Amino acid sequence: MITITLPDSSQRQYPKGITGLEIARSISEGLARNVLSVNVDGEVWDLTRPIHSNARVKLNTWDDKDGKATMWHSSAHLMAEAIEQLYPGTKFGIGPDVENGFYYDIDLGDRSISSNDFEKIEQRILELAREKQTFHRKEVSKEEAIKYFAGKGDEYKLDLLKDLEDGSISFYESGTFTDLCRGPHLPDTSTIKAVKLLSIAGAYWRGDESRKQLTRVYGITFPKQKDLTVYLLLLEEAKKRDHRKIGRELELFAFSPNVGQGLPLWLPKGAQLRENLEKFLKNVQRKAGYLPVITPHIGNKTLYVTSGHYEKYGKDSFQPIQTPAEGEEFLLKPMNCPHHCEIYKTRQYSYKDLPLRLAEFGTVYRYEQSGELHGLTRVRGFTQDDAHIFCRPDQVKEEFLKVMDIILYIFKALDFKDYSVQISLRDPENMQKYIGSEENWEKAEKAIIEAVEEKGIKAEVETGEAAFYGPKLDFMVNDALGRRWQLGTIQVDYNLPERFELEYTGSDGFKHRPVMIHRAPFGSMERFVAVLIEHCAGNFPLWLTPEQAIVLPISEKYEEYGKKVLTLLNDAEIRTLYDERSEKTGKKIRDAETRKIPYMVIVGEKEEAEGTLSIRKHGAGDMGTFTPEAFIKLVQNEISQLTAF
RNA sequence: GCCGGUGUAGCUCAGUUGGCCAGAGCAUCUGAUUUGUAAUCAGAUGGUCGGGGGUUCGAAUCCCUCCACCGGCUCCA
8 A cells, every 4th residue: 555645635545556547536526527637746647657656646637737738738749640630741849738728840841731720620639539539658768769750750759869868768649649758648638628729830940040940830728618718718808908009009109110110109108108117217226326327329339349249249230330431330339338338437446436336228229130029028229227337246246136126116116916037047068158257157146046035036047048248137027918028137247347347446456347237127118118008908007107187178168167177287297188179078088088097087067166176087987076186185195105115 | 030820091890702983980170069977960081902013804802022010939238
């Protein structure tokens, strides 16, 4: 007998070799019907795999992440089987589960498929699912595996096999499809009740641009038809939050092919919003000891040769600007750091002068590949809320903590709760690609890890993701459709101080090299506004929103009073508009609601006579009658509540 | 940059297999209306059907090419 410990810590005795499915059945028949896979000591197993020793066991259903993953991974196999039957001779790459569904990379040879073919494939998948196919795990030797896929002519699986060790290789057979796979899988396919193929895309084999591009088919499956319906509805809802759609509807920004791809035009309301954000951060930074600087949009090419950026990115950037002077060339600045280094060099520093924090909302231009451009989140001209902190090596950690405070303060102010944090460190296998001394790297990496721990933040550590010049810490937020974007970033840099020969005099009287920290809490104004829009679906916090109130006169007869109210509110620094169209009040309200203006101020006969205002709140409805003073106070209170913490 | 998709008025979309002068709603403008908490009525303006080339008696519709956008891949100093 073995002892199985369940998640609620209860323990049960079972004969050796019991399977997850049998354990489920011993608990309840219902559970046995719904269970998809089993976690055995933290590892996900097939439900049919015998358990031979004492273990902690968790039965995964659709409500568990691992349960979904098992279902989707099995669905990928099923889709592959369907495709192989419909398109014989197809070669298969990899087919994993992902956050929302699964995909399979396939090579169709000379043929191609498009979304028009989805229905036919979906139908076939459902037919196969109904056959209640079982997944059969088979341990095979490397030799056998190679023989099988060589016979099938599938070079991708052969390529994968190269990196696998003999003895650790398993096949899964289901229906007519056999795949190289470590599992786990569903006991059988009958739990897959609804299928939707989502999209088709090109994907390079092994993520390598220089290799062949395969066709990637994305799909998702569900245990109930209703789950699929709900999911599709959710997707529709998410699309309504798309910042590109809201940006157009609320007249925040636009693009023009005549200006150029990826070069946003900020419309008056968008500019107002952005200005409010800038003011907010400038205020925070002033208190945190940052000194504002301003540098030009272009710089002599030699500046970037010195920084090393020209060598690395020159070919793929906007090309140099010629001048009438022979051989003179300028570059649109792709980053602000070299300029800030030159500012540093304008004087001498004692160790007591550090840290020096230079801040600039600096607009930079990068020639991103055309396929990369995406609304405001990825553009070719953007403004970084940039600052560079020049400090002593012993100050890195403290400065890091202070920057983190700013970023966390901003996220809190804007109610960003679902962010993730990533620490990017060196790749220990590949140390020669990094610049800077071993000692400083260690110090900086340690400082970042400790700073994150001190703040009690959960961060993913990614080795090999550091920039060549230093480790970094990134704050990422998801957009409406779950795509992850980097916003705030803090990066340690040993490269530029070296290249620009930056110095300070230490207490020992010798010259030392300062450490440079790049940081941008928003990341860029463009991307931040994009994510902010999707976060609040265009309903910006009152203090940020470009239009805070609108006066709606019942008819032209109340124009005099209405205009008086307008002036009063604007004088009280409430950004207020006036709707003077000869429309009915219902229409004016509807339009103001659509424009997501927080407060509607309705004035008519009664209000004029009493000197009052009828207030309606966006999304909430009629709030009743206020004196102008009471309303101003209401707005001011709401703003101070939102910005005080 | 690569793979796949899309492109009709400012916006959202009709326009079956090529065939009268390309339509609708909203928005805009004009007029009427003077309105009380999510759409007043009437009229008008607005399109080289993304650009260019081709096939055809005839192209929004078929073919080629370029451009832009969308979903991914790769990239992101």
